[in-house]
Amino acid sequence: MTPGSRRARLGWVDAVVLAAAGAAILYLAYRVDSVLEYRWDWSAIPNFLYRWDEETGRWVPNLLMQGFFTTIRLAVLSMIPAALFGAVFGVLRTAGRLFPRLLSRTYVELIRNIPPLVFIFIFYFFISSQIMPVLGVEDFVRRASPATLRSLELVFGPAALIPNVISGVVCLAMFQGAYMTEIVRAGIQSIPKTQTEAGLSIGLSRWELWRRVILPQALRRVIPPLAGQFITLVKDSSILSLISIQELTFLAMETAVSTTRVFEVWITVAGLYFGLCYLLSLAFARLEKSTAMART
Amino acid sequence: MRFTDPRPGKALATFVALGVAAGFQLRCAPPPAATESVVETIQRRGALKVGVSTFEPWAMRDRNGELVGFEVDVATKLAADMGVGIEFVPTSWDGIIPALLAGKFDVIIGGMSIRPQRNLTINFTIPYAHSGMGIAANRELAADLAWPEGYDRETVTFTCRRGATSCNDVDRLFPTATVRRFDDDLQALQEVLNGNAHAVLSSYPKPVEWAGRDPELLFLPTTDNLSQGDEAFGLRKGDPDALNFFSNWIRVNTTNGWLVERYDYWFKTTNWIDRVRPGSTPSQ
Numbered sequence: 302m303t304p305g306s307r308r309a310r311l312g313w314v315d316a317v318v319l320a321a322a323g324a325a326i327l328y329l330a331y332r333v334d335s336v337l338e339y340r341w342d343w344s345a346i347p348n349f350l351y352r353w354d355e356e357t358g359r360w361v362p363n364l365l366m367q368g369f370f371t372t373i374r375l376a377v378l379s380m381i382p383a384a385l386f387g388a389v390f391g392v393l394r395t396a397g398r399l400f401p402r403l404l405s406r407t408y409v410e411l412i413r414n415i416p417p418l419v420f421i422f423i424f425y426f427f428i429s430s431q432i433m434p435v436l437g438v439e440d441f442v443r444r445a446s447p448a449t450l451r452s453l454e455l456v457f458g459p460a461a462l463i464p465n466v467i468s469g470v471v472c473l474a475m476f477q478g479a480y481m482t483e484i485v486r487a488g489i490q491s492i493p494k495t496q497t498e499a500g501l502s503i504g505l506s507r508w509e510l511w512r513r514v515i516l517p518q519a520l521r522r523v524i525p526p527l528a529g530q531f532i533t534l535v536k537d538s539s540i541l542s543l544i545s546i547q548e549l550t551f552l553a554m555e556t557a558v559s560t561t562r563v564f565e566v567w568i569t570v571a572g573l574y575f576g577l578c579y580l581l582s583l584a585f586a587r588l589e590k591s592t593a594m595a596r597t
Numbered sequence: 598m599r600f601t602d603p604r605p606g607k608a609l610a611t612f613v614a615l616g617v618a619a620g621f622q623l624r625c626a627p628p629p630a631a632t633e634s635v636v637e638t639i640q641r642r643g644a645l646k647v648g649v650s651t652f653e654p655w656a657m658r659d660r661n662g663e664l665v666g667f668e669v670d671v672a673t674k675l676a677a678d679m680g681v682g683i684e685f686v687p688t689s690w691d692g693i694i695p696a697l698l699a700g701k702f703d704v705i706i707g708g709m710s711i712r713p714q715r716n717l718t719i720n721f722t723i724p725y726a727h728s729g730m731g732i733a734a735n736r737e738l739a740a741d742l743a744w745p746e747g748y749d750r751e752t753v754t755f756t757c758r759r760g761a762t763s764c765n766d767v768d769r770l771f772p773t774a775t776v777r778r779f780d781d782d783l784q785a786l787q788e789v790l791n792g793n794a795h796a797v798l799s800s801y802p803k804p805v806e807w808a809g810r811d812p813e814l815l816f817l818p819t820t821d822n823l824s825q826g827d828e829a830f831g832l833r834k835g836d837p838d839a840l841n842f843f844s845n846w847i848r849v850n851t852t853n854g855w856l857v858e859r860y861d862y863w864f865k866t867t868n869w870i871d872r873v874r875p876g877s878t879p880s881q
Contacts, residue, residue: 338790338814348660364662430699461684545688545696555651555687559658559873563783
C-alpha cells in the first residue's frame with residue numbers, strides 16, 4: 302500500500318474543524334448583516350445570466366454569461382501567444398550569445414517590474430492602439446463575407462467585439478508571456494549541465510541535443526508552474542475591464558450599476574470565476590498525474 | 598580598437614537621428630487621412646461610433662442587456678439624422694478620454710460636463726443637457742446638522758464618484774469637510790447607508806430616488822441644485838467641421854424641443870424604471 306492510495310476518512314477532528322468553519326461563516330454573515338445596511342434581492346440576477354428571448358423563442362445568454370464566455374475566449378486565445386512568447390524568450394534567456402539574452406531579459410524585466418494594471422493601460426493606449434489600425438482588423442471585419450464572419454465569430458465572439466477582443470488578447474499575452482518566459486527559463490536551467498555534456502559527447506548536434514535531451518525533460522518540469530500561470534491568466538483577464546474589454550468584470554460593473562444590485566452581482570461573478578478556475582485546477586492536476594505516469 | 602572606431606557610432610547616431618526626424622515629421626505633418634473630418638469618416642464607414650459610460654439615467658442596461666437612457670436616445674437620433682447606423686462603445690469612465698484620443702470611437706456622448714481642464718485635452722460642443730447636483734444625507738448622522746453651514750466641518754464626511762463633478766462640488770462648497778471618493782455612485786451611497794459617511798453628492802434624479810427607496814435611512818437636506826452642469830459631446834481636437842456639425846445638431850434639437858422632451862422623460866419622470874429594474878418601486 303503506497304501512501305498516496307490511502308483513502309481519506311472523516312474523523313472527529315475533521316468534524317470539529319468543519320463545525321468551527323461553519324460557525325465562523327455564520328458569524329461573519331451575521332456581522333455583515335448588522336454592519337451593512339443593505340436589502341438583499343437576488344431576483345434580478347438569473348435574468349442577467351440567461352434570458353428568454355421572445356423573438357427567437359429561446360434562452361440566450363445575457364450580459365453576465367456573455368462576459369463569462371468572452372473571458373473564457375480571452376483566456377484560451379491569449380494562452381497560445383503567451384505560451385509562444387514564453388517558449389521563444391525562455392529559450393533565448395538561456396542562450397550563449399549576449400544579444401538574445403539582452404533582448405529577452407529586457408522584455409521580462411520591463412513587464413515584470415510594472416504592475417499589470419499600469420502596463421495594460423500604457424500598452425493599450427500607446428502601442429496596441431497604433432498596431433490595430435495598421436493591421437486593419439476593424440475594416441476587415443466590416444468587409445468580411447458572411448461565411449468568413451461566421452468562422453471569425455466562432456473563434457472571437459460577436460463581430461462587433463472582434464477588434465476589442467483582439468486588443469485584449471494582445472495585452473494579456475504580452476504580459477503573461479513575460480512570466481511564462483521565466484518559468485521556461487527555470488525549467489531549462491534545471492536540467493543539469495552534465496546532460497548537455499553527455500549529449501554532446503555522444504555526438505548529438507546542438508539541435509538534436511535540444512530536441513531529444515533538454516526540451517522533453519524541461520517541458521515536463523514546467524507543466525505544473527505553467528498550469529498555475531494559466532489560472533493566474535484567467536483571473537488577471539479581469540484587469541482588462543480597465544480598458545473596456547467587454548469581459549466578465551466589465552459587464553458585471555455595467556450590470557451592477559444598472560440593476561443597483563451591487564453585492565448580488567459581484568458574488569455571482571466571484572462564483573463564476575471560482576468555478577472556472579477550480580475546473581482548470583482539477584484538469585491540470587489530472588494532466589500532471591498523467592505526465593508523471595508517462596515518465597515512469 | 599573596435600570600440601574606438603568612430604564609424605559604428607556614427608552610423609548609429611545617423612540611424613537614431615533619422616528615426617527621430619521621421620517620427621517628428623509624422624508628428625508635424627499629419628497624413629492625409631487625419632485631416633479628414635470625423636463627419637466624413639462616419640459617413641464613409643456608415644456608422645457612428647459613440648463612447649458611453651454606464652451612468653443612471655444617461656446610459657443603463659435594460660433587462661435584455663441592451664443600452665437605454667437619455668444618452669442612448671440622443672446618439673440614436675443623431676445617427677438617424679446623419680443617415681448612418683449607430684454603434685455604442687461601452688467604456689469605463691476613467692478611460693473614456695484616452696479612448697477618444699486613441700480613436701476607439703468618434704465622439705463621447707457620456708454626460709460629460711464641460712470643464713476647462715478637460716477642455717485642454719478635448720473639444721466640447723455646446724451643451725445638450727444641464728443636470729443638477731443633489732445631496733442625500735444619513736438620517737441618523739446628519740439630522741441635526743444645519744443646512745448648509747453645519748455640513749462644512751472636518752467631522753462631516755462626504756462621498757462622491759471619483760472623477761465626476763460631484764467631487765469638485767464637495768471641494769468647492771464644503772472645503773473643510775472630509776471627502777471619500779468611490780468608483781461609482783452606488784458604492785458612495787452604500788457608505789452613507791452604512792453610516793460611515795454623512796452625505797453623498799450625485800446628480801439628479803438619483804438622490805431623490807435613493808431617499809424615496811430608503812426613507813428611514815436617508816433624507817434630502819435640500820432639493821435645490823448644488824450646481825448646474827453643462828453636459829456636452831466630447832470630440833478630438835483639430836476638427837472644426839465636426840464641432841460645427843454636432844453643435845448645430847444640438848442647437849436645432851434644443852430649439853425644436855426634442856432634447857428637453859427627452860431630458861424630462863429620463864430625469865423628471867420615473868416611467869423608465871420598470872424597463873431597467875422591474876419590480877423596484879418608483880420614487881416620487
